Amino acid sequence: MPVTKKQLSGKRVVFGVGGSIAAYKAILLLRRLTDLGADVEVVMTTSACEFITPLTFQTLSGHPVHTNTFNPDDNMAHLRLAENADLILVSPATANLIGRFAQGMADDLLSTIILASHAPLLVVPAMDGGMWQHPLVQQNVKTLRETGVEILDPEFGSLASGHIGWGRFPSEEAIMSSIISLLTMPGDYHDEVVLITAGPTHEAIDPVRYIANRSSGKMGYALAQAAQKRGAQMVLVTGPTSLTPPPGIHTISVTTAEEMRDAVHKHFERATVVIMAAAVADYRPDQPAKTKLKKQGREQVSLALSPTPDILTSLSAQKSGQFMVGFAAETEHLIEEATRKLKAKGLDMIVANDVTKPGAGFGSDTNAAVVLDAHGLVADLPLMPKREMATKLLDLIRIRLNQQK
Numbered sequence: 001m002p003v004t005k006k007q008l009s010g011k012r013v014v015f016g017v018g019g020s021i022a023a024y025k026a027i028l029l030l031r032r033l034t035d036l037g038a039d040v041e042v043v044m045t046t047s048a049c050e051f052i053t054p055l056t057f058q059t060l061s062g063h064p065v066h067t068n069t070f071n072p073d074d075n076m077a078h079l080r081l082a083e084n085a086d087l088i089l090v091s092p093a094t095a096n097l098i099g100r101f102a103q104g105m106a107d108d109l110l111s112t113i114i115l116a117s118h119a120p121l122l123v124v125p126a127m128d129g130g131m132w133q134h135p136l137v138q139q140n141v142k143t144l145r146e147t148g149v150e151i152l153d154p155e156f157g158s159l160a161s162g163h164i165g166w167g168r169f170p171s172e173e174a175i176m177s178s179i180i181s182l183l184t185m186p187g188d189y190h191d192e193v194v195l196i197t198a199g200p201t202h203e204a205i206d207p208v209r210y211i212a213n214r215s216s217g218k219m220g221y222a223l224a225q226a227a228q229k230r231g232a233q234m235v236l237v238t239g240p241t242s243l244t245p246p247p248g249i250h251t252i253s254v255t256t257a258e259e260m261r262d263a264v265h266k267h268f269e270r271a272t273v274v275i276m277a278a279a280v281a282d283y284r285p286d287q288p289a290k291t292k293l294k295k296q297g298r299e300q301v302s303l304a305l306s307p308t309p310d311i312l313t314s315l316s317a318q319k320s321g322q323f324m325v326g327f328a329a330e331t332e333h334l335i336e337e338a339t340r341k342l343k344a345k346g347l348d349m350i351v352a353n354d355v356t357k358p359g360a361g362f363g364s365d366t367n368a369a370v371v372l373d374a375h376g377l378v379a380d381l382p383l384m385p386k387r388e389m390a391t392k393l394l395d396l397i398r399i400r401l402n403q404q405k
């Protein structure tokens with residue numbers, strides 16, 4: 001009988017199990033993974049061993065279970081596992097594990113492997129709803145997400161504590177679907193050099209004051225991380241944001257529109273895709289004061305402003321096959337304004353969002369947008385997390401790139 005290749009054949013998963021009652025669900029996940037052909041090595045934390053024995057995982061995975069950094073028979077396990085993994089899954093992940101990962105600690109085998117690896121990391125939290133909602137846990141989750149870690153949100157339902165609320169371990173189907181999508185992520189940007197801008201620019205008024213806008217940079221960072229995961233060679237040019245530079249991405253920090261223009265032009269020639277998600281200031285103070293401006297009584301003051309360079313327009317003039325995508329954040333006449341900018345700036349595609357809509361404004365973790373090209377509406381993307389929108393936008397760009405070939 002011919003042997004049929006299973007969906008996850010050849011995929012190597014490091015499966016970290018944390019100390020939660022949901023550890024028993026890890027057994028079912030392990031079974032599903034091996035049934036699909038994945039080669040899984042299990043790493044248990046000390047607390048996980050309080051809930052379940054390593055022997056169970058050893059029997060199901062067909063590999064010895066790793067529980068100790070200092071194993072004389074396998075003292076390089078952390079490096080071997082880190083380098084060979086196609087995915088690191090941590091399920092269940094306790095609040096303690098999430099906190100230690102977010103702090104970059106390497107005080108046990110699992111956290112050491114995570115720091116030593118470049119593989120995608122999927123974390124499935126399991127804790128009581130009150131703990132999940134604690135601001136410190138949420139801060140740690142945010143930190144991890146900003147560095148590209150996938151974290152599944154707990155679901156609503158009955159909890160081990162007897163309470164009903166948020167904190168329920170996600171369903172096996174939801175976890176498996178995330179695992180499969182991470183392990184089978186298309187490497188469809190391998191041949192692309194993607195140049196992305198993100199965040200606002202700051203234009204100095206004097207040494208302590210500046211003109212800026214409300215852009216957080218989240219959309220541009222999400223796009224950069226998504227393109228990197230799909231194999232792109234990435235250059236991220238970022239204005240001032242509170243986000244952590246994504247690991248492994250060539251990130252150039254700039255402050256002003258002129259600095260952003262210079263950085264973008266420097267990398268434009270070798271780029272194949274340019275996505276200008278930055279909210280570039282249109283004007284800058286004519287003559288920034290060298291010393292702090294002093295209050296001049298009660299009379300009105302006015303600030304003379306000069307236009308900044310329009311980066312996209314200057315890039316279009318030098319275009320040599322780059323696929324160019326702009327963004328338009330509008331408060332009215334969304335389609336008309338986006339269509340005008342698409343033509344005026346010589347773009348291949350524009351992503352337009354109405355920033356007055358709840359959840360689609362600056363700083364939010366979600367976005368809703370319409371995508372247009374020279375032929376009109378390409379897609380109407382409803383409210384969704386920016387990470388998801390990044391994937392959808394890259395899918396749309398990929399389709400156009402394929403059509404150009």
Ligand code: CTP
Pocket residue numbers: 257276277278279280281282308309310311312313325326327328329341345
């Ligand atoms: N943009 C740019 N250079 C600028 C201003 C904007 O390259 N000096 C880019 C933005 O990164 C975005 C697109 O142009 O991709 C549209 O930006 P937006 O601010 O909406 O357009 P403006 O041309 O500035 O028009 P307005 O402010 O009048 O809406």
